[in-house]
Amino acid sequence: MQKFLVTRRIGAGLDFPSLAQAVSQAASRGVAKARSAKEHLFAPATFALLLLTAMSMAPIASCLRLSAPAALYPRDERRLMLDEDFRRYPGAGVLLCQTDEGRFERASAAWLIGSRQLVVLNAHNFFDRGLHPTRPVSDCFFQIADETLEFDPQSLCLGAEQATQSLHITDDWAVLRLRRPVSENAAPQPIPDVEALTTGVIDLSVTMVSPAGHANYRQMTSIESCTIREIDAPSEDGIRRARHDCNDGYGGSGSGLFSQDGRLIAMHSASLDMNARRPFNIESHYGSALLFEGALLTAIRENILEPRCPHHS
Numbered sequence: 001m002q003k004f005l006v007t008r009r010i011g012a013g014l015d016f017p018s019l020a021q022a023v024s025q026a027a028s029r030g031v032a033k034a035r036s037a038k039e040h041l042f043a044p045a046t047f048a049l050l051l052l053t054a055m056s057m058a059p060i061a062s063c064l065r066l067s068a069p070a071a072l073y074p075r076d077e078r079r080l081m082l083d084e085d086f087r088r089y090p091g092a093g094v095l096l097c098q099t100d101e102g103r104f105e106r107a108s109a110a111w112l113i114g115s116r117q118l119v120v121l122n123a124h125n126f127f128d129r130g131l132h133p134t135r136p137v138s139d140c141f142f143q144i145a146d147e148t149l150e151f152d153p154q155s156l157c158l159g160a161e162q163a164t165q166s167l168h169i170t171d172d173w174a175v176l177r178l179r180r181p182v183s184e185n186a187a188p189q190p191i192p193d194v195e196a197l198t199t200g201v202i203d204l205s206v207t208m209v210s211p212a213g214h215a216n217y218r219q220m221t222s223i224e225s226c227t228i229r230e231i232d233a234p235s236e237d238g239i240r241r242a243r244h245d246c247n248d249g250y251g252g253s254g255s256g257l258f259s260q261d262g263r264l265i266a267m268h269s270a271s272l273d274m275n276a277r278r279p280f281n282i283e284s285h286y287g288s289a290l291l292f293e294g295a296l297l298t299a300i301r302e303n304i305l306e307p308r309c310p311h312h313s
Contacts, residue, residue: 071217072277076224077225078247079224080220081209085209088262089256090186090188092256093211094109095121096142096148107212107251108212108251109255111264112186114188114304116181117182118176118188119175121174121176124270125253129167131165138151155176155309156309157175157176159172160172170234170290171290172270173267194266197291199231199232200230202230204259206227207223208255215251222255226246227245228289239291241288243286243288244287244288245286267289268288272286
C-alpha cells in the first residue's frame with residue numbers, strides 16, 4: 001500500500017480557486033520560505049512586522065472568516081460522512097493528484113463502479129473546457145478505504161471527443177481502469193439504472209455524497225439531503241443534465257447523487273456562482289450533474305473486463 005502526504009484539496013477543471021484558498025496558499029508559501037531561510041518567526045523585528053500586517057489585514061481576514069464556510073444556498077445541511085454512510089454508498093473514493101510542488105492533494109470524488117478495477121470520475125480532472133490537457137493521468141491515484149492505487153493511463157476513456165474542442169456538462173465524464181483490483185475491503189457500486197427518471201421539472205429527493213469534501217466545508221467529507229429540480233433533454237450521447245440544489249464547493253466535482261433507496265443516479269460536474277449563498281434559481285443559480293445513462297453507461301459496461309475505448313494522450 002502506497003502512502004502519501006495529502007493536503008486538503010485543489011481546484012480542478014471546471015472549478016476555479018477561491019480567494020480564501022489563494023490567500024491561504026500565499027501565506028503557506030511565505031511561511032515555507034521563511035523556514036527554508038531558517039528565519040526565527042518570532043524574532044522582535046519579524047514579530048512586529050507580522051503584528052502590523054495582521055492589523056492591516058484584519059478587515060480582509062474578517063471577510064474571509066465569514067465567506068470561508070459559505071454554501072451555495074441559504075440552507076446548508078451538510079455533515080461529515082460516517083462509517084455507516086460509506087457502507088450505504090459503496091465505491092466512494094477520492095482522486096489524489098500531484099501538484100507542481102510534489103505534494104499530493106485531494107482533487108475530486110471518484111467512484112468504483114461495476115468492478116473492483118473500474119473508476120468513473122469527471123473528465124475535467126485532466127482536461128480544461130477547450131479539451132486541452134491539464135495534467136497527465138500518471139500524476140494521479142485512486143484512494144478508497146485504506147488503499148491508494150495506480151491508474152492505467154492507457155485505459156482512459158472520455159465522454160468528449162477532442163475534435164469537438166469543447167467540454168460540456170453531459171460529456172464531463174471519464175472512465176479509467178486501475179492497474180490492479182481493489183481488495184475485498186472496498187466494494188464497488190452496482191451499475192446504475194436511471195431509466196425510470198423522467199425529463200422535465202421534477203421534485204426528486206436525493207443525497208449528495210462527497211467523499212473528497214468541499215473547500216467551503218470544514219470537514220474532509222460531506223453528505224447532504226437535497227433535491228433534483230429539473231432534468232434537461234438528452235444530449236447527442238443520450239445523457240441528460242440534472243439541475244439540483246445540493247450545496248457544493250471547490251473539490252466537490254464527481255460527488256454522487258443518490259436516490260432515497262440508495263441508487264447512484266448522477267455525478268456532479270459544476271455549480272454556478274460558487275459561495276454566493278443565495279436562493280436556488282433554475283436559470284441562474286443551480287448545480288449541474290450528469291445522469292448515468294447513454295454513452296457513459298455503455299462505457300462502464302464495456303470497460304468492466306478490459307479497456308475498450310480509445311485513449312487520449
